[in-house]
Amino acid sequence: MRWRPDRSGFHRPVPGHSTPCPRSLPSPPDRRPPSPPGRHRDFRPLPRPLLPLQNKDVRLMSPTDRTRPRFPLAVYxxxxxxxxxxxxxxGVIGVAMLSIKRELGIGPGLQGFIVSSLLLGAAVGVGVAGWLSDRFGRRWIIFATGVVFAAGGLGVGFASDVWALIVIRFVMGLGVGASAAVVSVYLVEVAPTRHRGAIGGLGQLMVVLGILLSYGVGYALQPYDAWRWMLGLSAVPALVLSAGIVFLPETPRWLILHGRTDEARASLIRLGRGAGADTELAELDRALRMADRKPGLGFTLRTMAAPGSRRALFGAVGLALLVQFVGVNSILYFAPTTLVHAGFGDNAAVAANLGIGTANVVFTLVGLSIVDRVGRKALLMTGCAVMATAMAVLGAFTALTSHSAATAWFTLICMIVFLASFAATWGVCVRVVISELFPAEIRGSATGLVLVLNWLANFAVSQSFPTLLESSAALSFFLFAAVCVIAAVFIRNVLPETGRGHVLDASPAVHQDDDPQRSGTSTAKSVRPGVDG
Incomplete structure (x- = not known):
């Protein structure tokens, strides 16, 4: 082995040569620590050399990194x-209503009010929760949402009359509204940019899974008229939510906005993005400091109404109203009543509901798989076309035929087509788009304010639908078809594009005409590499 001196003057072996080292050459000093008593030092192995860190942040090797979950999907x-x-x-109220109206002897007006009382509470909850989430954090408002759900679920099981049921449903609506305002914001802010649409749409997947679960519970309990159990069982997952949300990370954006940079870094590590945490934090901080953040409702309203934000505001408000006027929630809430009106029996209508819920879940999964591959606007307009066709065909068939088994089955098919197209397009897009349209410093408050209008529209449509269905089912379906056409025109000409790789908080991209088919410009200029929301 051949030997050569190193920088310290000691000779080191050269690989590939076997000439022994001459005894006259000095050997490197033995820097090993002294051996324990009773052991010969020659039997202890030399310590492994420390390799230099190359382009790595030593903080990523801290014990915090070992707490990172293997699957961030579990967090989402x-x-x-x-x-x-x-x-x-x-979803459960539609099945429970078949038993409630028999037991309590109520007409279409009170039926609509029982359903819409939850929506009225949601209109209050969605406005308050958005402001609270900006002040106290997304995670703790979701915790409070679970507490409200649990209290309402336990209370509704002991409702003594119809008015007690309405009041408790209103309280549960506070939780529904808070969920609508905060969960989509939480998911959008913890998601990486390349998967933001799919992860933000997980909320809608859970909604349709909850609807399907309610249909299954209703199918099992409806023969016993156990509507109190149907409504009260929601307390179980609510308690699970309240206990588990404590262990989830807060969103990095909210932490950066409140000057808690170290916690934001830890949040990114827990979300599986520790390798680029410092780069992402720097980009987030630079993007969020571009606006002069000031708390308060007045600042939120001024920011929403600023000249550069008006297109985003019109797009968010229009989308929040149109998603209710297309009739999807009226179809969902009153699906068993609609099917009974079309010719099904009570048990058959509840069983058919399972088919509607299954289609809803399957096509929500389809929507999640494509939402980040195509633009949000293209997806929404495709949904408008299919929904308008389904409602127009159903209206014409209902107007030209009498009640029969064929009418009942055709109504079910058209409802499934309508809800499947909604689930794959509007269902996975609407609340994600509304959250994406506003800058981070007002995102929670602005989303909450817009969704107040959404729930008020939901209240109005749900309150009037039972009466409209009794008077003319065909007219109600034609009205929904017309609104779908109006929605397509609105999306084409007013709504900004927020998909196709747009980075969250890159606000100029949604305040300008960024549809390359219309303006001839590329959206790539609005994407800043290195920012994973």
Whole structure:
């Protein structure tokens, strides 16, 4: 082995040569620590050399990194659990109403009020929760949402009369509204840019899973008229949500906005993005400091109404109203009543509801798989076309035929087509788009204010639908078809594009005409590499 001196003057072996080292050459000093008593030092192995760190942050090797979950998807799924309760509480009332109206002897007006009382509470909850989430954090408001759901679920099981039921449903609506305002914001802010649409749409997946779960519970309990159990079982997942949300990370954006940079870094590590945490934090901080953040409702309203933000505001408000006027929630809430009106029996209508709920879940999964591959606007307009066709065909068939088995089955098919197209397009997009349209410093408050209008529209449509269905089912379906056409025109000409790789908080991209088919410009200029929301 051949030897050569190193920088310290000691000779080191050269690989590939076997000439022994001459005894006259000095040997490197033995820097090993002294051996324990009773052991010969020659039997202890030399310590492994420390390799130099190359382009790595030593903080990523801290014990915090070992607490990172292997599957951040578990964080996203649990963060969206409040939406399961949202879906369950809004879906179960349609099945329970078949038993409630028999036991309590109520007409169409009170039926609509029992359903819409939850929506009225949601209109209050969604406005308050958005402001509270900006002040106290997204995570703790989701915790409070679980507590409200649990209290309402336990209380509704002991409702003594119709008015007690209405009051308790109003309280549960506070949780529904808070879920609608905060969960989508939480998911959008913890998601990486390349998967933001799919992860933000997980909330809608949990909604439709909750609806399907409510249909299954209703199918099992409806023969016993156990409507109190149907409504009260929502307390179980609510308690699970309240206990588990404590262990989830707060969103990095909210932490950066409140000057808690170290916690934001730890949050990114827990979300599986520790390798680029410092780069991402720097980009987030630079993006969020571009606006002069000031708390308060007045600042939120001024920011929403600023000249550069008006297109985003019009797009968010229009989308929040149109998603209710297309009739999807009226179809969902009153699906058993609609099917009974079309010719099904009570048990057959509840069983058919399971088919509607299954289609809703399947096509929500389809929507999640494509939402980040195509633009949000293209997806929404495709949904408008299919929904308008389904409602127009159903209206014409209902107007030209009498009640029969064929009418009942055709109504069910058209409802499934309508809800499947909604689930794959509008269902996975609407609340994600509304959250994406506003800058981070007002995102929670602005989303909450816009969704107040959404729930008020939901209240108005749900309150009037039972009476309209009794008077003319065909007219109600034609009205929904017309609104779908209006929605397509609105999306084409007013709504900004927020998909196709747009980075969250890159506000100029949504305040300008960024549809390359219309303006001839590329959206790539609005994407800043290195920012994973």
């Amino acid at each position: 799924l649990f963060g969206a659990l409040a939406e399961l309760l949202f879906g369950y509480d809004t």
